[in-house]
Amino acid sequence: MxxxxxxxxxNFFIIGAKNTVLLAVFTVILGVVLGVILALMxxxxxxxxxxxxxxxIEVIRGTPLLVQIFIIYYGLPAIGINFPAPAFLGEYGEEFxxxxxxxxxxxxxxxxxIIRSGIQSVxxxxxxxxxxxxxxxxxxxxxxxxxxxxxxxxxxLGNEFIVVIKESSIVSVxxxxxxxxxxxxxxxxxxxxLEPLLIAAAIYFILTFTLSKFLGIAERRMSxxx
Amino acid sequence: xxxxxxxxxDFGKLxxxxxxxxxxxxxEVVVVIGPSGSGKSTFLRCLNxxxxxxxxxxxxxxxxxxxxxxxxxxxxxxxGMVFQLFNLFPHMTVLENITLAPIKLKKIxxxxxxxxxMDLLNQVGLEDKAEAYPNQLSGGQKQRIAIVRALAMSxxxxxxxxxxxxxxxEMVGEVLEVMRELARDEMTMxxxxxxxGFAREVGTRLMFMDDGKIVEEGIPKxxxxxxxxxxxxxxxxxxx
Numbered sequence: 169m170x171x172x173x174x175x176x177x178x179n180f181f182i183i184g185a186k187n188t189v190l191l192a193v194f195t196v197i198l199g200v201v202l203g204v205i206l207a208l209m210x211x212x213x214x215x216x217x218x219x220x221x222x223x224x225i226e227v228i229r230g231t232p233l234l235v236q237i238f239i240i241y242y243g244l245p246a247i248g249i250n251f252p253a254p255a256f257l258g259e260y261g262e263e264f265x266x267x268x269x270x271x272x273x274x275x276x277x278x279x280x281x282i283i284r285s286g287i288q289s290v291x292x293x294x295x296x297x298x299x300x301x302x303x304x305x306x307x308x309x310x311x312x313x314x315x316x317x318x319x320x321x322x323x324x325l326g327n328e329f330i331v332v333i334k335e336s337s338i339v340s341v342x343x344x345x346x347x348x349x350x351x352x353x354x355x356x357x358x359x360x361x362l363e364p365l366l367i368a369a370a371i372y373f374i375l376t377f378t379l380s381k382f383l384g385i386a387e388r389r390m391s392x393x394x
Numbered sequence: 395x396x397x398x399x400x401x402x403x404d405f406g407k408l409x410x411x412x413x414x415x416x417x418x419x420x421x422e423v424v425v426v427i428g429p430s431g432s433g434k435s436t437f438l439r440c441l442n443x444x445x446x447x448x449x450x451x452x453x454x455x456x457x458x459x460x461x462x463x464x465x466x467x468x469x470x471x472x473x474g475m476v477f478q479l480f481n482l483f484p485h486m487t488v489l490e491n492i493t494l495a496p497i498k499l500k501k502i503x504x505x506x507x508x509x510x511x512m513d514l515l516n517q518v519g520l521e522d523k524a525e526a527y528p529n530q531l532s533g534g535q536k537q538r539i540a541i542v543r544a545l546a547m548s549x550x551x552x553x554x555x556x557x558x559x560x561x562x563x564e565m566v567g568e569v570l571e572v573m574r575e576l577a578r579d580e581m582t583m584x585x586x587x588x589x590x591g592f593a594r595e596v597g598t599r600l601m602f603m604d605d606g607k608i609v610e611e612g613i614p615k616x617x618x619x620x621x622x623x624x625x626x627x628x629x630x631x632x633x634x
Contacts, residue, residue, distance in 0.1 A: 303494075
């Protein structure tokens, strides 16, 4: 094993990891927002909203993430929609935004299904009892259904967060300097093919393992109230 | 109080209610009996629009309710319902279960709602369970709490959908006792049940349903002792 590149190149991995976390955080937030909206559309009685949401989810889940990323990165500017480049994202702001958009659009579909199934797993009798007391649909959702659905949703959502961290490596193809991209750069610069990848893999694992431990703690906390 | 005219309910091709006409007056205790699948529960659920009638009219306190523009939520505040499977909210304490709707809908203070709740709990002998969660209670206790939860909105009428059918036999009595108490206080009640003793003793009117229709109705004792229709006779022979 040859890790002699580390003293010179360790900063590549730190910056890469930082960008990976940044990507994941933005994607998770936007993905959840999008997922909640899609899930509400899917369980609504409005046929049009229903159709839009179902189609969206099926198309996103039925096409590869890599294809989606390319379509968004090359396609949107081609039809005149340019990505902004916020200063705090550094030199590759446009790519970064494109990456976040693509990952969020993808993750939103999965989050929507997680939330929908969580809500629908709550017994129908709960809704009936609440509505029969005179509580509105909205109040029923807020006080009765969502609090119970969260227990089903959170573990699956945690899983999705872990998937997002790992899948974010794929946006290296559009030149975002995240962990995978930087590991590749180190490989190119040093002509060491394997070891930089091992370092990257180790960092990915540390990120996901830490997150999964935190999620485990959160889950235990929630089940105490049962 | 509740008038039903030509009530029809279809689930797709399945015709569950085939034209129900009846009139429930204030203070009546109407007990609905009949074989499974006869439409008893569906009939009850049409009265507070948990099921939307396919045709016909449901008139509550002089106003047709199954039409556009009805404030269903407001209407339901006045119609309490008790379910076969209790449907208590498992993530809330007993007290929270009871006070949620009064606090949110009647705009009364938490303290006031809790006081009403404790009074009602007292009446059913469960004041010591106020802070318990539903999964710590027996079936009979859950159902008594469910009745209290509905009563906390001080409804004008109470609907009971087989309230004792999922209880262990030794717990049926305590729930029926609460219902008997309610009847004594002249609560208007419509009760779908298989408890023939309760029907005979507490009911002011017995309604026998079969195949989506009211086959026969009348004073419980008379219907039990002298049923007029063959189908009523057959049913009563089997259950009594």
